[in-house]
Amino acid sequence: MDFSAADVTRVLDLAQAVKRNPGAYTTRLAGKSIAMIFAKQSTRTRVSFEVGIHQLGGQALSLSTSGGTGMQMGRGETVEDTAKVMSRFVHAIVIRTFGQDQIDGLAQYGSIPIINALTDMYHPCQALADLLTVREKLGTTAGKKLVYVGAANNVSNSLMLAGPRSGMDVVVACPDSLRPNPAVLERAQADAKAAGTQVGVDTDPMRAVKGADVIYTDTWVSMGEEEQAKALIAKLHGFTVNRAMMEATGRDALFMHCLPAHRGEEVEAEVMDGKWSVVFDEAENRLHAQKAVLLLLLGGESWS
Numbered sequence: 001m002d003f004s005a006a007d008v009t010r011v012l013d014l015a016q017a018v019k020r021n022p023g024a025y026t027t028r029l030a031g032k033s034i035a036m037i038f039a040k041q042s043t044r045t046r047v048s049f050e051v052g053i054h055q056l057g058g059q060a061l062s063l064s065t066s067g068g069t070g071m072q073m074g075r076g077e078t079v080e081d082t083a084k085v086m087s088r089f090v091h092a093i094v095i096r097t098f099g100q101d102q103i104d105g106l107a108q109y110g111s112i113p114i115i116n117a118l119t120d121m122y123h124p125c126q127a128l129a130d131l132l133t134v135r136e137k138l139g140t141t142a143g144k145k146l147v148y149v150g151a152a153n154n155v156s157n158s159l160m161l162a163g164p165r166s167g168m169d170v171v172v173a174c175p176d177s178l179r180p181n182p183a184v185l186e187r188a189q190a191d192a193k194a195a196g197t198q199v200g201v202d203t204d205p206m207r208a209v210k211g212a213d214v215i216y217t218d219t220w221v222s223m224g225e226e227e228q229a230k231a232l233i234a235k236l237h238g239f240t241v242n243r244a245m246m247e248a249t250g251r252d253a254l255f256m257h258c259l260p261a262h263r264g265e266e267v268e269a270e271v272m273d274g275k276w277s278v279v280f281d282e283a284e285n286r287l288h289a290q291k292a293v294l295l296l297l298l299g300g301e302s303w304s
């Protein structure tokens with residue numbers, strides 16, 4: 001939400017440049033330290049940030065909030081104090097946590113860039129990598145239609161916000177009981193109106209996917225929702241991305257997934273591992289897109 005359409009274009013342009021010629025950026029974050037705080041599990045985000053920071057010549061501190069070796073935040077040190085202290089030591093914080101309020105608090109009280117590596121509400125770094133993947137595979141994001149099929153969640157929220165910033169239409173196809181957060185939907189639709197794109201919700205997945213260039217899905221049970229797993233899975237019957245759904249697009253649509261995937265739940269193995277799938281290129285693009293974000297936020301590249 002802090003990035004305009006022009007900013008998103010700049011991130012994607014730089015991500016492509018970094019991907020093409022990584023050797024040109026190896027010292028751009030020399031002398032910079034970046035704290036990475038993870039309160040939830042991660043494979044892609046943690047590894048791509050840590051490797052990306054290394055490739056840019058910076059130092060990554062891998063920190064957690066739990067266990068005997070975690071940050072004092074896990075024992076109740078306030079977000080405000082943590083933000084003020086960390087701002088004296090490091091040049092940026094990458095954080096994956098539960099409540100969005102924690103990130104908002106760090107940003108409010110800290111004096112350094114705070115990068116959202118996933119909260120219950122948003123997953124913006126994923127969305128930037130997804131836009132990069134659509135641009136690479138389809139030549140552009142402009143005028144393309146992405147249909148997210150499944151439970152509305154942090155990933156679909158960020159995709160709804162990414163759409164208007166990249167000229168892409170986004171539809172969330174979800175059961176009526178698992179609709180997007182109303183405030184996020186309202187913001188995304190206002191942004192779409194201003195940008196001349198569409199953001200919508202449809203409770204009929206087979207209708208929604210008609211004309212889609214991209215079908216996207218995510219786990220039905222996000223981190224922190226484990227206790228509701230059974231109820232969520234029951235509600236999502238009929239929302240599994242399968243061959244029939246890919247064919248109902250009426251075109252050579254891409255299949256995308258932020259991963260980790262659950263074959264036989266949100267997607268059939270035939271699609272996940274089939275001709276439509278670009279999920280591993282999408283995962284790789286986390287690295288390139290995040291390197292671009294780090295370069296721009298930490299002065300390794302200018303915004304213009």
Ligand code: CP
Nearest residue numbers: 042043044045258259
């Ligand atoms: N897509 C994604 O964020 O993966 P991780 O949870 O493994 O970081």
Ligand code: NVA
Nearest residue numbers: 153155218222223259
């Ligand atoms: N919606 C998922 C995304 C994981 C990358 C979750 O929050 O667990």
